[in-house]
Amino acid sequence: xxxxxxxxxxxxxxxxxxxxxxxxxxxxxxxxxxxxxxxxxxxxxxxxxxxxxxxxxxxxxxxxxxxxxxxxxxxxxxxxxxxxxxxxxxxxxxxxxxxxxxxxxxxxxxxxxxxxxxxxxxxxxxxxxxxxxxxxxxxxxxxxxxxxxxxxxxxxxxxxxxxxxxxxxxxxxxxxxxxxxxxxxxxxxxxxxxxxxxxxxxxxxxxxxxxxxxxxxxxxxxxxxxxxxxxxxxxxxx
Amino acid sequence: xxxxxxxxxxxxxxxxxxxxxxxxxxxxxxxxxxxxxxxxxxxxxxxxxxxxxxxxxxxxxxxxxxxxxxxxxxxxxxxxxxxxxxxxxxxxxxxxxxxxxxxxxxxxxxxxxxxxxxxxxxxxxxxxxxxxxxxxxxxxxxx
Numbered sequence: 001x002x003x004x005x006x007x008x009x010x011x012x013x014x015x016x017x018x019x020x021x022x023x024x025x026x027x028x029x030x031x032x033x034x035x036x037x038x039x040x041x042x043x044x045x046x047x048x049x050x051x052x053x054x055x056x057x058x059x060x061x062x063x064x065x066x067x068x069x070x071x072x073x074x075x076x077x078x079x080x081x082x083x084x085x086x087x088x089x090x091x092x093x094x095x096x097x098x099x100x101x102x103x104x105x106x107x108x109x110x111x112x113x114x115x116x117x118x119x120x121x122x123x124x125x126x127x128x129x130x131x132x133x134x135x136x137x138x139x140x141x142x143x144x145x146x147x148x149x150x151x152x153x154x155x156x157x158x159x160x161x162x163x164x165x166x167x168x169x170x171x172x173x174x175x176x177x178x179x180x181x182x183x184x185x186x187x188x189x190x191x192x193x194x195x196x197x198x199x200x201x202x203x204x205x206x207x208x209x210x211x212x213x214x215x216x217x218x219x220x221x222x223x224x225x226x227x228x229x230x231x232x233x234x235x236x237x238x
Numbered sequence: 239x240x241x242x243x244x245x246x247x248x249x250x251x252x253x254x255x256x257x258x259x260x261x262x263x264x265x266x267x268x269x270x271x272x273x274x275x276x277x278x279x280x281x282x283x284x285x286x287x288x289x290x291x292x293x294x295x296x297x298x299x300x301x302x303x304x305x306x307x308x309x310x311x312x313x314x315x316x317x318x319x320x321x322x323x324x325x326x327x328x329x330x331x332x333x334x335x336x337x338x339x340x341x342x343x344x345x346x347x348x349x350x351x352x353x354x355x356x357x358x359x360x361x362x363x364x365x366x367x368x369x370x371x372x373x374x375x376x377x378x379x380x381x
Contacts, residue, residue: 181251181307183307186249186251186307186309187309188247188249188286188288188309188311188356189340190279190281190286190341193281193284193286194281194282197281197282215282215283215284216281216282216283216284217253217283217284218251218252218253218284218306218307219305219307220305221253
């Protein structure tokens with residue numbers, strides 16, 4: 001409608017949550033909308049989105065008087081040390097009608113017990129890296145779509161949407177990452193487009209430890225989702 | 239000074255799937271845009287379509303409104319005689335002028351044959367081609 005959120009509104013801060021998003025995505029939102037994106041976290045079984053980052057934007061405070069957070073090793077179910085990644089388990093301390101004890105939300109994160117520079121001593125969880133059930137095992141290697149997002153968002157020519165297609169050829173899993181080229185990154189020079197594709201593949205290999213094929217697609221052509229995005233198409237038949 | 243030789247070619251990013259080209263061609267038809275020359279360069283899963291048309295602005299506007307990724311690229315159009323040796327006459331001048339070609343395609347028009355050239359620096363290339371006696375078409379000759 002011709003309104004620029006950045007220039008025509010006074011919107012400064014957005015409390016954003018609902019699905020994992022990377023710091024690079026936060027930078028893009030800031031540059032594009034002029035909005036400081038504050039990560040928030042919660043689930044409807046708790047009380048909805050109830051934990052948020054502070055102005056430091058360095059981890060989501062889990063209010064210690066309301067909830068007790070633990071991070072568990074996914075395989076052994078044992079608690080992991082602060083800073084180690086695992087499955088988040090929450091115990092709600094003040095909920096009455098629906099008590100929740102060591103509730104497995106299904107999100108992957110790390111816990112940070114260091115006091116925050118903002119002065120609060122509530123423990124923080126780092127970004128949500130993905131869902132327990134998001135994790136793909138490709139050729140024996142664990143891959144989270146959030147790793148792919150983080151890598152892609154650090155490449156300026158790449159748009160905000162992507163799709164991961166996992167398939168199996170013979171005994172070998174294959175991974176294809178389809179990325180939208182940004183309109184302004186399109187060049188008539190086909191060699192530059194090929195170099196971009198190779199650069200994306202190289203960066204993904206470095207981040208994931210497995211090789212992925214990369215396909216450049218037209219801007220605004222990958223499917224958009226309302227609410228949680230479905231980034232993965234798994235065509236493997238087990 | 240050489241601006242009049244910078245012909246506005248349309249460059250279009252397109253996924254390689256059936257029906258894509260037909261959709262673009264139909265839009266050009268509806269806009270009453272005539273396509274003089276046309277080529278598709280093949281990438282991996284996508285192509286870059288390059289087209290020379292009589293009304294680039296009209297075509298650009300329509301394609302953009304369809305959500306197509308399109309941009310202008312400046313190319314040079316060298317007149318060639320439409321007879322054996324015509325291409326040699328044109329590229330001979332390029333060799334002498336020491337100009338490297340990024341890509342090129344050609345068409346045989348009603349009046350003459352035309353060699354389309356994409357070079358790194360169109361103005362410098364135009365200058366040197368003219369010095370060598372090449373005939374360059376101007377933008378006004380396309381509309």
